[in-house]
Amino acid sequence: MARACLRSGRSRTAQAAPMLKLHTFPPFRGTVSASPFTTKVDALLCMAGLPFERVHADVRKAPRGKLPVLVDGDRVIPDSTLIEAHLVAAHGADFTAGMDARDRALDTAIRRMCEHHLYFLIGHFRWTLHPDTVREGYFAEIPRPLRGVVFGIVSRTMRKTARLQGLGRFTEEEKAMLARQDIDALADLLGERPFYFGEAPRSVDACVFGAIHTVLRCDLDTPARDAILARPTLVDFEERLRSRLYDDAMAPRGVSAAARSAG
Numbered sequence: 001m002a003r004a005c006l007r008s009g010r011s012r013t014a015q016a017a018p019m020l021k022l023h024t025f026p027p028f029r030g031t032v033s034a035s036p037f038t039t040k041v042d043a044l045l046c047m048a049g050l051p052f053e054r055v056h057a058d059v060r061k062a063p064r065g066k067l068p069v070l071v072d073g074d075r076v077i078p079d080s081t082l083i084e085a086h087l088v089a090a091h092g093a094d095f096t097a098g099m100d101a102r103d104r105a106l107d108t109a110i111r112r113m114c115e116h117h118l119y120f121l122i123g124h125f126r127w128t129l130h131p132d133t134v135r136e137g138y139f140a141e142i143p144r145p146l147r148g149v150v151f152g153i154v155s156r157t158m159r160k161t162a163r164l165q166g167l168g169r170f171t172e173e174e175k176a177m178l179a180r181q182d183i184d185a186l187a188d189l190l191g192e193r194p195f196y197f198g199e200a201p202r203s204v205d206a207c208v209f210g211a212i213h214t215v216l217r218c219d220l221d222t223p224a225r226d227a228i229l230a231r232p233t234l235v236d237f238e239e240r241l242r243s244r245l246y247d248d249a250m251a252p253r254g255v256s257a258a259a260r261s262a263g
Contacts (some may be wrong), residue, residue, distance in 0.1 A: 020050055023057035023069040028137055030217045032246070036119055037080045038068040040210035044084055044203060046245040048093035084203055095203035103197055107204040110189065110196065114211045118182040118224075120167045121175055122215055125222035127155060133220060176223035183224065186212075187231035194240055201241055212238045 022041060028034035032042055045052045059067050063078045070077045070086065077086045087093040096104060127134050135151040142150055162168030167175065186208060195201045196208065215224045216238050228234050 020045065020052040021055050021071040022052050023055050023062065023067055023071065025059075025067055026056045028214075029133070029219050031214050032217075034138065034214065035067065036114070036122065036210035036214050037066075038210075039214055040206045041068045041070065041080050041083050043206035043209050043241070043245055044080075044087060044093070044095070047095065047201060047203070047206060048087050048091060050087070050091060050093075095206075097200070097202070099197055099202065106189075107197075107202070110186070110204050111207050113182055113185065114207050117167070118179065118211055120162055120165055121179040121182070122211065122222075122224050123158065124162060124167070124175060125179070125224055126218075126220060127158060129222055130220045131155070176227075179224045180227045183227040183231060183234065187234050190233055190237060192233065195237070201244070205237075205241060209238060209241050213242065 022038075022045060024038040024042065025034040031039065033039045042054070055071075057067060057069065059065065062069050063076060066078065068078075068080055068083060070083045072086065072090065075086075075090075077083050084095065088095065096107070099107065131151070135147060139147045139150055159168060167178070170178065190196055193199075195205045197204070212228055212234055215222065216228050216235065218225070
């Protein structure tokens with residue numbers, strides 16, 4: 001079933017284009033999707049007013065071994081940044097209306113912090129503090145005898161990646177401090193505005209939403225979640241954008257009627 005989000009934005013081709021299919025991760029313990037990146041693209045599609053179908057995909061079969069992937073007719077677009085560019089070029093989405101050069105520079109800085117720093121900390125806390133829950137939730141479709149093996153392989157790969165990236169070399173207390181710094185920066189930059197650049201959400205809001213929502217609405221306690229809960233403006237931001245983009249059928253506790261499992 002197609003899913004058109006509430007309060008849609010402009011699109012030149014939303015009615016004529018074939019149904020978009022977003023290959024994504026399923027919900028995880030109260031979130032729209034398990035990943036900040038898939039949640040970000042889900043929100044971007046809603047902001048653009050484009051009907052789309054969620055397909056719960058096998059990440060091992062994705063073009064670059066990662067999700068999200070957008071299928072638009074005969075085009076297959078991997079990576080959330082490339083998907084955003086495609087929505088602008090092919091569907092006329094306008095995610096930066098009214099933004100000047102300084103705004104766009106700040107937009108880029110916020111994205112880099114969320115996607116290349118905070119993201120690794122969020123993943124680390126979830127996988128190391130709640131390994132059993134992650135194993136059973138993320139790998140539920142894998143037969144139980146193999147589930148632990150696959151989980152172990154992925155965990156080791158993530159630890160190696162984090163160490164190469166640099167964050168894996170910090171202590172747990174230092175990682176918690178770094179996460180608080182990122183989250184405090186997001187709250188301070190938002191201030192009392194409803195969204196980062198005014199009254200209407202832009203794509204950077206979808207990016208921040210992906211990071212905040214997947215931590216805040218997941219019921220697993222982590223240092224990142226504690227830091228978000230300590231900043232009420234970020235809690236309000238997540239609720240404001242979520243209620244703007246999704247109706248009750250897309251509430252964090254349920255699976256959207258548009259979602260189906262890929263074969």
